[in-house]
Amino acid sequence: MNMQADDRRPRRSRKKNGGVTLSDIAKLAGVSAITASRALNTPEQVSEETLARIRAAVERTGYVPNLLAGGLASNRSRLVAAVVPSLATPVFLEAIEALTATLVTYGYQLMLGQSGYNNSREDALIDAIIGRRPDGIVLTGILHSEQGRKRLHASGIPVVETWDLTPTPIDMLVGFSHQGVGEAAADFLSSKGRRRLATISGDDERAQRRRKAFGRRVLQHGLTEEGGAEAPDVVVSTPTTVGGGRQALARLLDIHPDVDAVFCSSDWLALGVLIEAQARGLSIPARLAVMGFGDHAFAADLHPALTSMRIDGTRIGQTAARLIIARAEGRPVAEPVCDIGFSIIERDSA
Amino acid sequence: MNMQADDRRPRRSRKKNGGVTLSDIAKLAGVSAITASRALNTPEQVSEETLARIRAAVERTGYVPNLLAGGLASNRSRLVAAVVPSLATPVFLEAIEALTATLVTYGYQLMLGQSGYNNSREDALIDAIIGRRPDGIVLTGILHSEQGRKRLHASGIPVVETWDLTPTPIDMLVGFSHQGVGEAAADFLSSKGRRRLATISGDDERAQRRRKAFGRRVLQHGLTEEGGAEAPDVVVSTPTTVGGGRQALARLLDIHPDVDAVFCSSDWLALGVLIEAQARGLSIPARLAVMGFGDHAFAADLHPALTSMRIDGTRIGQTAARLIIARAEGRPVAEPVCDIGFSIIERDSA
DNA sequence: CAGTTCAATGTTAGCGCTACCATTCGCGCC
DNA sequence: GGCGCGAATGGTAGCGCTAACATTGAACTG
Numbered sequence: 215m216n217m218q219a220d221d222r223r224p225r226r227s228r229k230k231n232g233g234v235t236l237s238d239i240a241k242l243a244g245v246s247a248i249t250a251s252r253a254l255n256t257p258e259q260v261s262e263e264t265l266a267r268i269r270a271a272v273e274r275t276g277y278v279p280n281l282l283a284g285g286l287a288s289n290r291s292r293l294v295a296a297v298v299p300s301l302a303t304p305v306f307l308e309a310i311e312a313l314t315a316t317l318v319t320y321g322y323q324l325m326l327g328q329s330g331y332n333n334s335r336e337d338a339l340i341d342a343i344i345g346r347r348p349d350g351i352v353l354t355g356i357l358h359s360e361q362g363r364k365r366l367h368a369s370g371i372p373v374v375e376t377w378d379l380t381p382t383p384i385d386m387l388v389g390f391s392h393q394g395v396g397e398a399a400a401d402f403l404s405s406k407g408r409r410r411l412a413t414i415s416g417d418d419e420r421a422q423r424r425r426k427a428f429g430r431r432v433l434q435h436g437l438t439e440e441g442g443a444e445a446p447d448v449v450v451s452t453p454t455t456v457g458g459g460r461q462a463l464a465r466l467l468d469i470h471p472d473v474d475a476v477f478c479s480s481d482w483l484a485l486g487v488l489i490e491a492q493a494r495g496l497s498i499p500a501r502l503a504v505m506g507f508g509d510h511a512f513a514a515d516l517h518p519a520l521t522s523m524r525i526d527g528t529r530i531g532q533t534a535a536r537l538i539i540a541r542a543e544g545r546p547v548a549e550p551v552c553d554i555g556f557s558i559i560e561r562d563s564a
Numbered sequence: 565m566n567m568q569a570d571d572r573r574p575r576r577s578r579k580k581n582g583g584v585t586l587s588d589i590a591k592l593a594g595v596s597a598i599t600a601s602r603a604l605n606t607p608e609q610v611s612e613e614t615l616a617r618i619r620a621a622v623e624r625t626g627y628v629p630n631l632l633a634g635g636l637a638s639n640r641s642r643l644v645a646a647v648v649p650s651l652a653t654p655v656f657l658e659a660i661e662a663l664t665a666t667l668v669t670y671g672y673q674l675m676l677g678q679s680g681y682n683n684s685r686e687d688a689l690i691d692a693i694i695g696r697r698p699d700g701i702v703l704t705g706i707l708h709s710e711q712g713r714k715r716l717h718a719s720g721i722p723v724v725e726t727w728d729l730t731p732t733p734i735d736m737l738v739g740f741s742h743q744g745v746g747e748a749a750a751d752f753l754s755s756k757g758r759r760r761l762a763t764i765s766g767d768d769e770r771a772q773r774r775r776k777a778f779g780r781r782v783l784q785h786g787l788t789e790e791g792g793a794e795a796p797d798v799v800v801s802t803p804t805t806v807g808g809g810r811q812a813l814a815r816l817l818d819i820h821p822d823v824d825a826v827f828c829s830s831d832w833l834a835l836g837v838l839i840e841a842q843a844r845g846l847s848i849p850a851r852l853a854v855m856g857f858g859d860h861a862f863a864a865d866l867h868p869a870l871t872s873m874r875i876d877g878t879r880i881g882q883t884a885a886r887l888i889i890a891r892a893e894g895r896p897v898a899e900p901v902c903d904i905g906f907s908i909i910e911r912d913s914a
Numbered sequence: 915c916a917g918t919t920c921a922a923t924g925t926t927a928g929c930g931c932t933a934c935c936a937t938t939c940g941c942g943c944c
Numbered sequence: 945g946g947c948g949c950g951a952a953t954g955g956t957a958g959c960g961c962t963a964a965c966a967t968t969g970a971a972c973t974g
Contacts, residue, residue: 233720235930246954251932261952276718281695282636283930286959291632293675293696301657302861311651314678318685323692325643326676328664335668342673345631346643368626370583456865486865492842493867511652515806515836517843585960596924601962611922633960636929917973924967930959937954943947 234277242271254279285347294538295325295343296352299418302453305480305508305527306354309376312531313352320539322349337362344369350538352376353384355420372541374534377525378420379553386541386550388533392420395523395556396427399477399505400445402558404435408475408503412446414462414487415479416454424507425449428477446470454479459486460493467494474502475564481506481513484520488563503564518562525556584627592621604629635697643698644888645675647689649705649768652803655830655858655877656704659726662881663702670889672699687712694719700888702726703734705770722891724884727875728770729903736891736900738883742770745873745906746777749827749855750795752908754785758825758853762796764812764837765829766804774857775799778827796820804829809836810843817844824852825914831856831863834870838913853914868912875906 240250245264253260253268260268271277285291294317298306314324325348327339340362343351348371355377366373366384373385378392403411411432415425425447432445448466450458459482466473478484484506491498498504498518506513509524533552540547590600595614603610603618610618621627635641644667648656664674675698677689690712693701698721705727716723716734723735728742753761761782765775775797782795798816800808809832816823828834834856841848848854848868856863859874883902890897 236932237930247930248932248955249953252953255932259952264952276715278691278694278715278719280636280697280930281692282632282641282697283959284932286630286632286636286961287930287932289932289959301651301661302654304652304654307651311678314676318678318689318692321692323696324676326664326674328661328668339668341628342631342668342671344628346673347630347632365626365628369628456862460865482862485862489865489867512806512832512835515810515839517839583960586962587960597960598925598962599923602923605962609922614922630960633929634962636931637960637962639929639962915974919970919972921970922968925965927962927964929962933956933958935954935956938952940951941949943949944945 233280234275236277236279238275239268239271239277242275243267289347290542291347291349292322293325293346293348294322294350294352294535295327295346295348296354297327297329297339297343298354299329300453301328303355304510305525306377308527309354309531309534312528313535314531316532316535317539320535322535322539322542337365340365344371347371349542350374352534352538355418372538374537376530376534379551383551386534386537386547388530388537388552388554390525390554390556392423393427395507396424396429396477397431398556398558399424399507399523400428400431400435402560403475403477403503403505403564404432406475406503406564410446410470410472410474411477412448412466412470412473412475413477413479414448414450414459414466414483416452416483417449418452421452421479422449424479446473450483454483456482456486456489459483460490461486463487463490475505476502477505477507479507481508481510481520481522484522484563485512485516488516488518488520499563505564509559513559514561516563521561521564522559523556524559526554529554583630584625586627586629588625589618589621589627592625593617639697640892641697641699642672643675643696644672644700644702644885645677645693645696645698646702647677647679647693647704649679650803651678653705654860655875656727658877659704659881659884662878663885664881666882666885667889670885672885672889672892687715690715694721697721699892700724702884702888705768722888724887726880726884729901733901736884736887736897738880738887738902738904740875740904740906742773743777745857746774746779746827747781748906748908749774749857749873750778750781750785752910753825753827753853753855753914754782756825756853756914760796760820760822760824761827762798762816762820762823762825763827763829764798764800764809764816764833766802766833767799768802771802771829772799774829796823800833804833806832806836806839809833810840811836813837813840825855826852827855827857829857831858831860831870831872834872834913835862835866838866838868838870849913855914859909863909864911866913871911871914872909873906874909876904879904 236250237247240247250268253265257265317324329336329339350372353375363384375383376388378389413425413428415421429445448462450462476487484504487504496502506520506522509522513520513522586600587597590597600618603615607615667674679686679689700722703725713734725733726738728739763775763778765771779795798812800812834854837854841852846852856870856872859872863870863872
């Protein structure tokens with residue numbers, strides 16, 4: 215009956231990782247844990263000599279701070295999540311690359327999620343992301359489910375949507391007008407004297423918006439085949455490919471042999487069009503003007519060089535990073551919505 | 565002098581996130597926190613009705629578990645980090661895409677780091693990654709510094725290196741022989757009756773290894789320009805581009821006008837070669853055989869269709885994911901080194 | 915029917931870090 | 945001399961979760 219005092223041996227303690235921890239460093243340097251923490255995070259608050267001793271201890275032990283613990287304690291994970299439909303779509307890559315680069319310089323890390331082009335897995339992805347409590351979320355080119363939007367909102371995490379200009383952003387926004395792109399393309403081609411304008415587009419929502427704006431503008435210019443009909447178009451399934459472009463041009467010419475200009479919803483499609491035209495002996499731009507979208511690196515190097523619509527992905531990525539970092543660090547964001555525009559890069563194909 | 569008892573009001577508690585926590589769920593469902601935890605992680609340990617109540621509470625509140633806290637407590641972050649030199653290199657993308665997809669199905673998330681093509685930032689990146697205590701790290705196509713290798717080793721985190729077969733892997737390995745690729749390309753082109761073989765290569769270490777193996781094999785076949793010299797080559801800087809390929813072919817033909825076959829270290833270069841050849845009116849493959857590397861999606865759709873060397877990136881990604889998950893879940897890994905090989909996809913250009 | 919087992923649940927004590935407040939000490943000021 | 949101030953450091957109590965062990969009660973055993 216002496217179940218007391220010394221009798222209760224300490225229960226076996228949880229197995230430690232064995233790794234070096236901050237308090238090991240503190241002990242080595244002869245300071246308290248909190249001072250060691252400050253030495254690493256806000257070194258200006260620590261005296262020179264203390265700093266030196268702590269740094270030496272870090273060096274000696276190869277200590278790497280546990281950011282999970284730090285994030286839990288400080289409620290700042292220094293993680294930013296980005297969601298892309300697919301990595302295979304190079305238009306997003308430039309932005310992601312710039313995003314990563316900018317984040318890294320501020321000490322943030324990028325977590326990447328692929329939503330796929332279907333919305334089914336999207337909610338699960340959103341939960342997985344929110345669960346890590348990132349300091350920000352960058353959404354690229356997806357229409358997220360209502361459920362997902364709600365979750366994001368409720369989480370209170372800064373969100374930047376990109377590649378589009380919606381009237382009802384979840385939070386912040388860096389994008390451009392797809393309608394504007396479609397209209398500008400139509401204006402450009404007709405200013406070049408083209409009279410039978412057509413489009414070849416991926417079937418994603420944004421590409422369709424460009425296509426429709428293009429079609430409407432063509433109508434306004436009075437440039438339709440037989441008065442009043444829409445501009446000819448072929449829709450291919452996303453992701454867009456070179457092969458898709460080739461087939462699409464073949465189909466287009468079957469139905470509308472007199473088309474003299476094509477606006478493609480990606481440079482891949484445009485490359486396919488160039489190749490198919492070449493295979494058929496159609497001269498470009500004499501017989502057919504071709505215009506791409508995205509201004510991929512290869513556009514300038516094709517023969518003929520491809521006229522394309524440039525979206526400054528680097529700027530999108532940088533801007534998104536800056537918006538998120540500002541919010542994460544509690545600075546107010548003056549312009550939560552940013553239209554970065556687009557520009558036509560005129561080369562030889564149109 | 566009564567600084568005692570009731571006098572010490574509870575110090576102001578740390579500001580809570582305001583978010584729903586597991587114990588909120590537990591309270592709502594009338595169980596203890598640990599039971600709620602089990603309901604979410606190992607539902608088979610919880611009775612049907614308890615499970616239902618907990619699920620209802622989760623549903624009602626929109627609770628999303630804090631994986632930082634979970635990772636800290638369980639020492640399993642369910643995060644896997646991948647390091648790529650650059651996202652702009654599409655060869656890696658296929659593997660990354662497959663990696664993400666496979667990880668997601670097992671409940672893991674991908675964290676992405678870009679090392680750039682220079683090693684300077686690499687160590688900082690490695691530390692940032694280790695700091696998050698991922699359950700695994702996948703390295704794609706980099707030669708990491710000795711310092712970095714040591715850190716990785718010391719961290720005890722499972723590591724998979726990919727895209728190469730080194731005799732001294734840090735841990736696990738999924739790759740193929742670059743030497744084998746170079747030799748196979750030389751064999752293939754000479755089997756096609758080509759006699760003046762050349763290469764156009766990026767300047768990264770692996771591409772150079774392919775190039776050298778190719779050159780040696782050419783020597784063995786006795787196919788050099790003027791007895792004993794190496795196979796002609798042009799080296800372009802990474803990342804490889806279409807424009808780089810065009811210029812390289814121009815240079816190559818300037819110096820060695822009788823070259824009749826080119827092995828390119830990427831499909832981008834090969835596309836550039838195709839375009840430059842077309843611009844110069846060189847017929848392919850009659851006058852010049854062209855072979856790419858990577859078998860990018862566009863290769864089949866070019867005109868002429870591009871012969872290329874296929875690396876099964878999807879399989880690399882899946883294998884890497886499986887290796888890491890196995891290790892993370894404590895299962896033994898029978899084959900820590902996996903050679904996934906390569907294959908020549910013969911099309912029209914060679 | 916005491917003894918064993920097992921399924922379901924609970925208690926406690928951290929994981930490694932940082933927020934919050936407190937303390938100490940030297941310095942300049944009136 | 946007393947006071948205020950700011951720089952440097954420390955103590956304590958969590959952050960939200962789960963490992964490790966403890967407890968309970970019902971079902972089963974011989």
